[in-house]
């Protein structure tokens with residue numbers, strides 16, 4: 001309860017925050033600790049591009065919230081500072097999950113305007129990007145961030161094939177690819193068609209989860225920039241680091257700091273206490289869930305809701321309910337089930353059903369209320 005004698009919240013011009021923006025999702029940190037080795041390997045792979053040659057392809061892997069996207073952003077900034085002869089484009093495959101949509105994004109990055117909305121063929125789209133590259137004598141480095149989403153949609157092989165063999169159709173086109181996967185269960189190379197495997201031999205760069213001391217160290221810098229002096233005590237920050245280490249996702253910690261700060265303000269306190277952190281954790285522990293949900297289509301969300309209300313039932317029974325909401329056939333339904341499973345939103349486990357052989361039972365990976373609350 002308020003520990004301010006006046007009661008109520010801190011007044012509008014009082015705040016625990018010096019700069020709340022450093023806790024926002026799109027903030028690119030000034031320093032990037034504990035990733036020196038990864039940055040070195042990435043720089044090594046891209047160095048040829050700065051000299052005008054095709055760079056080495058790279059496969060970046062690691063669980064969510066381990067700094068992969070940040071590394072790419074830092075690296076692309078550094079390349080941009082060196083030369084304007086390399087074009088670097090990061091594609092978020094959660095948003096651009098088909099080959100056509102990846103290339104639309106590349107078109108936009110190349111020409112600074114979107115491709116015609118009336119639609120042009122993939123071949124034309126590709127041709128214009130490649131010709132521009134050759135005309136400008138530039139090297140293109142494409143980062144396919146969260147590439148696992150291309151696999152869920154069965155678009156990964158076609159997309160990579162087009163990028164990796166561009167120089168055959170468009171002589172002089174120099175393209176390097178950095179694929180970034182955050183799905184530990186996905187064997188990227190293994191899942192590609194053999195025609196892609198034969199041309200894709202990437203350098204491997206791995207991002208392990210940060211341990212608690214590393215998390216504390218990284219968050220300490222946000223605290224210094226984001227909060228006024230003395231707002232959060234050392235042992236409270238260590239508590240934040242420990243909670244974050246449980247999930248391994250640094251996003252949890254950043255979200256925790258922000259929410260804990262807001263909770264402190266709500267109590268009209270100028271300091272963030274352990275209770276603020278613990279209350280905040282009830283929301284922050286779901287940042288990954290919220291992020292996964294934000295990338296789903298309406299149909300996928302509908303199916304997830306049906307599964308939430310029929311937790312643990314057989315796939316066939318769930319489909320009967322789902323069919324009341326959509327026109328989709330069973331094949332497409334199974335594909336969506338697979339995607340939700342790969343995203344670790346559900347567990348689709350094969351079980352024996354009496355007299356009917358094997359069937360999958362579908363159960364939620366999170367508490368039902370946590371999912372339903374976020375679907376509203």
Ligand SMILES: Nc1ncnc2c1ncn2[C@@H]1O[C@H](COP(=O)(O)OP(=O)(O)OP(=O)(O)O)[C@@H](O)[C@H]1O
Nearest residue numbers: 029032033063064065066067068069070182218250
């Ligand atoms: N070493 C670091 N120093 C400072 N901030 C970091 C560091 N590593 C990660 N972050 C921060 O943690 C958050 C998550 O990092 P990032 O988006 O790079 O992770 P990711 O591995 O790409 O995650 P995902 O696989 O889910 O896309 C970002 O807000 C980023 O600023």
